[in-house]
Amino acid sequence: MTLTLELETCGGGAVRSGFMHYLDVTLILAQKDFKLRYRNSVLGFFWSLLNPLAYMIVLTIVYMMLMRVNIPNFAAWVLIGLLIWRFFTVGTSQGLICIVSNPSLVTKVYMPRYLIVLSSSLANLLGAVLEFAIFIPLLILLGVIPGVVLLFLPVIILLEFLIVFGCSLSLAPLNAKYRDFSQIWEVVLQLGFFLCPIVYDEQLVPARFRFAYSLNPISRLMESARDIFLHQQLPTTFDIGIVCIAVTILILIGAAIFHLLEPKLAEEL
Amino acid sequence: MPELLEVRDVWKRFKIPHERRTTVLDHIAGAASVIGGARHSYEEFWALREVNLALRAQESVGLIGPNGSGKSTLLKLIAHVMKPDKGKVVVNGSLAPVLELGIGFSGDLTVRENAIVYGVIMGISRAQMRDRLHLILEFAGLERFQDALLRNLSTGMQVRLAFSIAVETDADIFLVDEALSVGDQAFQEKCLERFREFKRQGKSIVLVSHDMQLIKTFCESALYLQSGTEKAYGPSEEITQKYIEASQGPANSNR
Secondary structure (H helix, E strand, O other): OOOOHHHHHHHOOOOOOOOHHHHHHHHHHHHHHHHHHHOOOOHHHHHHHHHHHHHHHHHHHHHHOOOOOOOOHHHHHHHHHHHHHHHHHHHEEEEEEEEOHHHHHHHOOOOOOOHHHHHHHHHHHHHHHHHHHHHHHHHHHHOOOOHHHEEEEHHHHHHHHHHHHHHHHHHHHHHHHHHHHHHHHHHHHHHHHHOOOOOEEEEEEHHHHHHHOOHHHHHHHHHHHHHHHHHOOHHHOOHHHHHHHHHHHHHHHHHHHHHHHHHHHHHHH | OOOOEEEEEEEEEEEEOOOOOOOOOHHHOOOOOOOOHOEEEEEEEEEEEEEEEEOOOOOOEEEEOOOOOOHHHHHHHHHHOOOOOOOEEEOOOOOOOOOOOOOOOOOOOOOOHHHHHHHOOOOHHHHHHHHHHHEEEEEEEOOOOOOHHOOHOOOOHHHHHHHHHHHOOOEEEEEEEEEOOOOHOOOOOOOOHHHHHHHHOOOOEEEOOOOOOHHHHOOOOOEEEEEEEEEEEEEEEHHHHHHHHHHHHHHHHHO
């Protein structure tokens, strides 16, 4: 008997089962996602910088010159909001399609399918980190004073990553089952743009709606990032608390939906 | 000694969306009613019923039967990609992913990048993959094209790449679904040689094929499926003969 059975891989699965294999798979898929996004374009990653830059310029012109909004350092203020918003929209939009656009990962080989979602979110985390890193010099140029509180920025980006991952866990299998989810999500994101303090100050929201309004975790992340960059302050406990509660709820809901829909995924693709 | 692979009384059901449209008018009405919130009824379709299979270590099995008889579905259940509605699939060893056409590369990545991604998915570590990459590309005969985008390769070349990566994995059981029929003669011969080597190493192959000669060469036993049920199961020699007779019978009598 020359054949030794690998007992730790009982019940099927890939050859080198276990944590290291799954880590390798997640990282290689994230890397592939990231590469694919910027393949076949001359400017590559720099395209993703053009979008927030163009928005910032247009919004600054419209709001500062035409509407005479009274927010100090408006350009930097709006850019920070945009960067947070972009991580959320791009991250969840790609999380939404990550299973549908990689059917072979579901139908050809068995691996825990949440790794596909995780790798998509990780690819977007990398994108967001690079975007922030590249725009920080511009923010400084716009008058932002870099302080020690900047060290808190990774925490904010990490929390947003968890929000993106939690949403994607729900959206990816739902979109595999009901393909209209991509249309629905597009509308949700369009509404979301105006439900977040990207182009207006939160203080303009009428007082009786203010509390409900302030429960939006993306708004809290925007305000937190602005505290760090514009006021050299740590985010408030309220802001971080809301975000942490939202992260927990979103990941729990995402895990439940994913768990429910995962067994039939191969048949939906 | 437990079986390497055991499929015990497995049933698999698919739901087929079903709209009753018999006349042209029905079709038009049906199209209209879809817009106006149609009722969808489903037809149940049993892709597999009461299927059993047992495979001891070092043995291989062939799955044969006409198109749509449930061979690929069974392979997917063995691969744990789908779950049976009833019954159990037990695997006491490691599985290589299902090898079939269109394994799912990304056309926009290069041959080398695709090879690494799929090697890692198939269970080879990234470090090992870097070491073995040249072997894989050499086996596939694609060294010259390693920096070409995959979409510029022909289907046959893509299958060669997929196959070459898969045979580098150290699985106990290989699941092969018609993958061999695409490569050219020389590559097929290379693959068969690799299969013989697997057999010598005591690895098992679950082979879906319409090539009875291939089944007889590599598999000790064969399962003949028809409309999702077992028609015959036993030594490959005998079962392939049955299948050949069954498929020739009606054709001959028609003439």
